[in-house]
């Protein structure tokens with residue numbers, strides 16, 4: 158038995174024989190831990206909480222047996238005044254500590270103790286925490302444990318159907334996924350009626366179990382459902398799929414690449430590196446490469462990437478969806494006044510179509526600090542005007558001052574619409590461009606991700622992505638403030654397979670929070686994969 162526990166037991170024994178003495182003894186001990194002279198008054202609470210946590214964690218880490226005097230632990234923690242752990246939350250705190258250390262034996266022992274104290278009925282929050290703790294150590298669960306969890310989950314579901322929310326559902330699904338009845342999770346999800354709010358962990362629990370059981374179709378259908386709702390693929394899902402591939406020769410690494418291709422999803426560097434290492438382990442060669450902007454050629458293998466194609470009929474579908482459902486129906490102009498919106502629509506009807514629509518505010522922000530004041534806007538506008546293009550500049554009223562004497566020239570040769578300070582400019586830019594037609598280009602750094610997700614179905618999202626990429630001009634600023642307007646990228650910026658079986662996978666590199674990212678949506682890196 159550890160010394161700490163011995164100490165707690167000693168305190169308890171003292172309490173029994175001489176309660177008054179114990180109080181004094183405890184206070185004296187505490188004064189050693191948090192002496193009044195050194196600790197500022199305000200800090201007492203934090204120090205007391207840390208001491209409470211330390212007592213629990215130390216016991217959990219050091220205990221070599223699951224036979225613990227939980228009463229003694231609780232009273233020694235609660236004997237410390239001013240800490241955040243109290244009578245109401247102590248059970249949760251102890252269980253959480255056991256769970257964090259993945260001490261399934263202590264998790265079970267403590268829950269047994271709680272059930273004895275509360276005559277078999279712990280509250281739902283503790284019940285859910287217990288299930289999550291078991292999920293963390295699911296590989297160690299015995300048949301009896303699984304049976305107990307299964308019964309728990311079934312009754313939790315049955316008894317709480319009326320108040321089932323995504324948190325409760327997540328706990329129940331995590332629990333049932335630890336048991337042979339894991340397929341019931343699908344029934345629970347369906348009957349819960351929280352479809353739009355199913356948590357990521359709920360999906361992940363089902364997917365991991367489905368992959369473990371090699372229920373491949375079920376696994377991937379759930380991956381797709383998860384992706385549709387959360388737009389994310391957790392690393393553990395991809396790692397689990399690669400594990401399936403190692404065990405089952407009928408399963409291929411390609412499935413991950415196909416998923417990225419079909420969803421045109423650009424992953425982050427950490428997932429790309431996981432894919433790289435797994436492919437390399439299977440003897441597949443991967444090379445970090447770059448794609449030449451002007452012709453879409455891979456520097457490594459010389460293959461030309463697929464062309465991003467947007468046909469007239471594709472554009473018509475996109476235009477209709479945008480101008481009616483998305484822009485107006487879903488109210489993305491919600492920061493604009495109805496009068497402003499109405500003025501804007503009238504203005505566009507009279508003045509469109511444009512060759513180029515410039516997002517003035519975005520331009521100013523995106524390149525802030527890179528080039529002085531609004532000289533970038535001046536340069537860009539003058540350059541379009543000189544090419545005899547019909548340009549619309551969307552901006553804020555303060556631009557007039559910033560542009561100074563150049564404003565008159567721009568005003569004379571281009572169209573300008575000023576929005577209110579509260580309005581978001583990107584819906585105006587998209588509206589003007591969509592209204593103008595398939596050939597109109599836009600100049601913005603905004604990735605318009607929010608709008609893409611409002612479009613609903615995957616086909617329209619894909620058309621939008623391609624349209625955006627093919628119609629968005631870029632800027633490059635060279636030393637000496639030389640500004641170059643870059644034509645849009647014409648190759649498809651998504652994972653793709655060439656005719657000769659070489660895959661190209663784009664990904665975003667890891668960036669420190671707050672670091673400056675380059676002002677266009679093109680992926681930072683590409684991987685050339687020779688299958």
Ligand SMILES: [Zn+2]
Pocket residue numbers: 446455456457458459460659661685686
């Ligand atoms: Zn290549």
